Amino acid sequence: MRILVTNCNTTVAMTEESCARARAAAGPGTEIVGLTPRWGPESAEGWVDSFLSAAAVLDLLRDLDEPFDAVVMAGFGEHGREGARELLGVPVVDITEAAAHLACLLGRRYGVVTTLERSCGQIEDSLLTAGVAQHCAAVVATGLGVLELADEPRVLAAVTAAGARARQAGAEVLVLGCAGMTRLMQTAAAELGMPVVDGVAAAVKLAESLVGLGLTTSRVGSYATPLSKRRSWSPPPDEPAAGPRAGEGRRPR
Incomplete structure (x- = not known):
């Protein structure tokens, strides 16, 4: 496989x-x-x-x-x-959907610990679309950016503190809300005294x-094969790419 x-x-x-x-x-x-x-x-x-x-x-x-x-x-x-x-x-x-589904098998409500506050609403929407939002007690930010997750002691302290807030909100299981947090699963579980689910493993x-089981995505309705039509995935070779705007880096060509 x-x-x-x-x-x-x-x-x-x-x-x-x-x-x-x-x-x-x-x-x-x-x-x-x-x-x-x-x-x-x-x-x-x-x-x-x-x-x-x-x-x-x-x-x-x-x-x-x-x-x-x-x-x-x-x-x-x-x-x-x-x-x-x-x-x-x-x-x-x-990984979002997988972690939430497994968490629902381990406790009545789960919490998600993620990176920045700006990601919380996006995660809540993803869980809602997946049909598992009703079991989510809280999505809690650590305040750390994705590129800051290499500092393991700092990340563990932030995840543990955020996990404690999720537990206080009613979570019985914790989900790590970033693929960069995967290595902390066992340590965080020991610190918090509750199951911790890593989305990549799940x-x-x-x-x-x-x-x-020989199962794959249904082609009935929502996930039917895309319609056959012309789709442009990049500008034509003779069309110059636009320059960067405020807040943006240079766009790939």
Whole structure:
């Protein structure tokens, strides 16, 4: 079985970290392959980053030249999963949805610990779309940006403090709301005295289960194959790319 893990940003180190966690969770005989988008944000934090990330990931997935049995989308709360399910003929498992579903099997209510406050509403919307928002007690921010997650002692302290607030809000299970937090699962669980679910591991195990059961995305209704039509994924070669605007970096060409 081959499972593709797609990062939602262009930071290769985060792709590698997600793949390491995926391989640790995968069963014997499962091969994990990681891919990093060719363009997009270096970290996904907010609506602009998320929509840009979704387009970049879909661009990556449409050009796959290797066969995979399933795809894991390693971006917590990021957009794109519905489009990927339309695009691909194999199961697509989003780490947000996977973590929430497993958390619902472990306790009556769960909480999510994420990075910045600006990501909370986006995660809440993702959980609502997935049909699991009613079991979420709280989405709590640590105040740390995605690119700050390499400082493990600092991150653990922030995750533990945010997890305690989620527990006070009624959470019985904690979900790590960023793929960059995966290495903290066991330590955070010991500190908080409650089950902690890592989305990457959860998504890999669910993907393996779907493949093993011979199940894939329904083509009835919502995730029907995209209509055949002309789609432009980049400006024509003779059209100059627009320059950067305030608050933006230079756009890829």
